[in-house]
Amino acid sequence: MSPEEREQVLEAFARLGARGDGEALDPLTTFVPLGPHRRALWPENVVILGSRGTGKTALFRLVNEPRTAARLRALFEDERIPEATWIDAFSVAALHPEVGTLEAYAAGASDITLRAFWMTHLLRRLRDEVPEVVEVPEALSSVLAAPVPDLRAWLPAAEANLGVVNAALDAAERALSSADRSVMATYDTLDRIGQFDPGVRRRYLSALLSLWLSLSSRYRRLRGKLFLRDDLLDAGELGFADASKLRARSEALTWDAGALLQVAARHLAEESEPARAWLRDVPGLTLVDRGEFGWMPGEMKSREVQSAFVARFAGKVIGQGVVKASSLDWMMGRLRDAHGGVTPRVLLWFLSFAAESARKGPPRSRGALVTPRDLLASLQRTSRQRVQELVEEYPLVKRMENLRGLTLWLGRGEVEARLAQRRPDEPAGNPARGDLVVSELLRLGVLREVDDGKLDVPDIYRYAFEITPDYSASWHELLVGEKLRAR
Incomplete structure (x- = not known):
């Protein structure tokens, strides 16, 4: 490698820092469709587990951006991933109640009240994102018209009409089935609730998880995806019947050395032809041009290919x-x-x-x-x-x-x-x-x-x-x- 070629490759590596910050990146050409991420999108899986930094939020953003959501099945090359409308059912976005408001309200709320919150907020998000499948009953008109952050203005009435809320969700499921459509309701940053009060966090999570454990058995067109920190899915802590069944409906996002280096190779390949030439010289590493999805490195599961990549960068030992x-x-x-x-x-x-x-x-x-x-x-x-x-x-x-x-x-x-x-x-x-x-x-x-x-x-x-x-x-x-x- 000449000094000029070396400088070009180093320049490509140096730009990986900005890619780590996610600056102006197209997820379709940077996201690595790994096995755990692919399985997490299967409709039968309700909970997506991972510690901080394992890609939960990156996957959440990928599925909630309409342009990228429409290409999920092609990106992952998996027919089991549904063609669906993905909606943000809870996150730190302003369209949801702020976590401090939720924490304050929980002090005087029953578990039924918290379940009413999640059910009604789900109905509200369906009404906002897919209004054609939601008919708002008269009893809920004022509930859904009230400001989202003002829980006291709408949650008591929602709890009093919980049967009506449930019937409206059932009607949405039937409408989706008639239209041959699917909706995936996604939840992120749930660990922000009760950050310093585990009891409050447990109650909100128990209410939400028990709700979706029930709905996932009843519904086929309306599905939930809960992006959750892995230590929060503990049946003993959640404390509701059948909580242990959630493990069978969960997928953990994990990163080993091979997956991490595959991400680096994926980003590096998008930088320049000299960078791609450098990658092609890594023994055992394959690189494929997937058109709209950019350059895709092959799996790097073997220690030999991992060591070869790092050795070219930093030496063998x-x-x-x-x-x-x-x-x-x-x-x-x-x-x-x-x-x-x-x-x-x-x-x-x-x-x-x-x-x-x-x-x-x-x-x-x-x-x-x-x-x-x-x-x-x-x-x-x-x-x-x-x-x-x-x-x-x-x-x-x-x-x-x-x-x-x-x-x-x-x-x-x-x-x-x-x-x-x-x-x-x-x-x-x-x-x-x-x-x-x-x-x-x-x-x-x-x-x-x-x-x-x-x-x-x-x-x-x-x-x-x-x-x-x-x-x-x-x-x-x-x-x-x-x-x-x-x-």
Whole structure:
């Protein structure tokens, strides 16, 4: 590879960072139709499970955009995916009640009231999106005309007429069947409800899940898809009859190294012909032009093709002697959160930032695209970027600033005491109790429990807060052949 060709490929890798941010991307040419995502769209599956960053929201957006929803069956090459109208039945969008309103209302509400909320809001969304299949009964005219956020203005009347609501949904199912149509009602960001009050969250989720467990047995044309954090589907916690049956109607979105690298290859192939030529030289990797769906890399399930991809980018191995590891293992190990997960966006950032660093170095025509120094610079920058992303969605992560510069491991009590202290730039509403903060950060994978109940921080978050030991410094000495000291 000439220096000019190397620069073109590095430029393509460097642009993956913007792709990780989703800037002006066409989902039809960037989404990777993996098996779990395909099965999640089958009509019999009600719950789509995954931790943060596993692609639930990306899939939610894909199915709720009319242009892309119309091409789902062709993109996934699966006739079991229905030709359907997909509607947003609940998300953070303004057309739904705000989660704070829902939390406040739950204090004096019965479980029947919460079921009435979900049923009536579903009917309202059907009325808004597919009005031709919904006839609004007179008893519900004022209910559906009331402002959505003002629950007190419509929910008591809806509960009093719950039989009418149910009959209206039944009528919509019959109308869809007569018209040979299907509607998929989708629900996202449900974990935002009762973020710091698990009891409230459990009650809303139990009401919604029990509703759709019932509807999925009765309806064939009106179906539900609930995008749910995997730890929230616990039959014991949900506490309603037949809750365990939901497991049989769920699909988990998971990302292994092969799937993650396939996403990177998919985005890279869309960048330029030099990038596609680089990919074609990866042993075992196939690349197919699928027309409107862009360039599609083949499956990368085998460790051989995964290692070959990473070796072309960063070399075969990292380290020396007894601490020598494959570059693939080193990279994935540094990017994992406390639950062992790596998100596609994090991987795209890491590859992009390493390429940006390499472009600042001297031109080369031999060897891997990036050097160990580039990898370490990228790791630190990726950590900061990941924390910034997480803070935007979960402001409580700002409390990690209270651990800045400390040496971990630390005892749980000390960490709880430090994280109980509010930050000046922190929004109102976060808990003051350190144990609640620690529990939430453990759930998010920002903290992890280690020996003797002590707490540590994964590498992907460590460097953003300058928490020591600074393993990147140790790795640097290891990588450049100086003192062999590393984790």
